[in-house]
Amino acid sequence: MLSCYINYKSIEKPLPWKDLLVEIGFGRGDFTVKLAKDNPDRKIIGFELSAVSVEKLMKRVKKENLRNVHCVRLDAYWGFYLLLKDSSVERIYMNYPDPWFKKRHHKRRLTKEDNLYIFARKLKKGGEIRIRTDHRPFVEFTLEEAGKLSAFEISVRRLEVEEPLTKYERKWLLEGKELTEIIMKKVKDPPERSIPRLKEVKELFPVKVEGKELNLRALENSQFQLGEKVYLKFFKFYEGEEGYLLETLLSEEGFLQKFFILVKRKGNSYVVDVSPFSEVLRTENVQRAVQVVAEEGFV
Ligand SMILES: C[S@@+](CC[C@H](N)C(=O)[O-])C[C@H]1O[C@@H](n2cnc3c(N)ncnc32)[C@H](O)[C@@H]1O
Known part of the structure; x- marks a missing residue:
């Protein structure tokens, strides 16, 4: 059985699981833990870049004895590309992804076209991406990028958050900010396109x-x-x-x-x-x- 932390460099890929719930950028892991408790029969995978966040989640998972949570320290694009089978994901959550305010940094946004393409391939039909944000220009950007793929039915609504709040939700609600949720339901596969790829080999030779x-x-x-x-x-x-x-x-x-x-x-x-x-x-x-x-x- 795999432990909570998945070392993507040394496991057999892709992972065999299906109907996965995936969280991208879980931060302190409050939402991940709730998701795991609400869905004890489902596998939850979290992708995070921050080593500190991964450490924190691992500690909480151990303390609460959760057996259905796994986390990977890896950029979400490569996590999906390397580890997940096509049509194996039921739902993807992104809570308050970094909006990268400056225009020249927009290519780092999690909802750029290449990323949404790989997320769409891994989602099963009827599966959803749910994004929460406090940043209106990020909503506009995301809708524009998603529109290029013609794979989703998209709805946008004002978010009424329930406890537990994530760190950022608490902060923004206290500041009186309006929070938005984007829901993208996969209705069909996006047309094949060229995307960033890695070619793995079985062995490295001296x-x-x-x-x-x-x-x-x-x-x-x-x-x-x-x-x-x-x-x-x-x-x-x-x-x-x-x-x-x-x-x-x-x-x-x-x-x-x-x-x-x-x-x-x-x-x-x-x-x-x-x-x-x-x-x-x-x-x-x-x-x-x-x-x-x-x-x-x-x-
Ligand atoms: C603003 S924080 C939000 C954290 C948490 N979801 C919350 O609501 O409190 C964004 C998080 O996304 C992570 N992140 C940013 N880009 C990422 C990527 N490409 N892949 C995985 N995680 C990423 C960051 O390390 C950070 O922890």
Whole structure:
């Protein structure tokens, strides 16, 4: 049985569950806990970026002995993309998602078209996305993005909140703000489109380098573009007991991974591999990063 915390890097994907209730950006987890108690027969999954929020939810779940809640520390888009099967979600909740006020930051909004597309694919027909917000321009933005997909029947209403209030609800109600709820019911699948993707591999293989001298200094602070929207950057390298560790950052379609590449001496040759202490999502581009070190880090 999976524990409350799901480490998306090391489990078999996608998850086998269906009729899921998903909360995106659960913050302190008040709403998640209520959802779990109200629906003891359902699986609840929460996606959160904040490690502190994940810690807090795990503590509460343990204290209250809830067995149907799981949380993942991951951006919601990639969480849906990697972990959930198509048509496996009954309802998605987003309570007070960050509105990203400035126009140039709108592409970070949770309700941008690419995100709504992946959410729609994972929802079953008749399933819903329920969004609460205190920010009117965010409502307008969301309606515009959702309209592009022709997958939803949409309604907007003034929200009458019931206890328990989330941290933000309490604050805004005290300030006398008007709160809005957007309900998007999936009526059909959105037409297929090209979206950000990751290609996972089953295993990562070490690369052997023979007859060359080590020159990792040449890689420090260097950058490579491995493909469209795929960037690789190396920072410092360190000499450890095991060998040399090169700090690496990989950005694939905006999915970021930081890890160490280990270069180890073996007899007259070297072996380049992802450090066993770095846990990575095994993608084709992680393998290519190892390859780049084997090709460019030696003379
Ligand atoms: C304004 S808070 C609201 C928290 C909570 N829902 C509430 O009502 O109190 C927004 C939360 O969404 C999380 N978040 C923002 N973008 C996210 C993303 N792309 N994926 C998952 N969580 C995200 C943030 O870390 C933050 O905890």
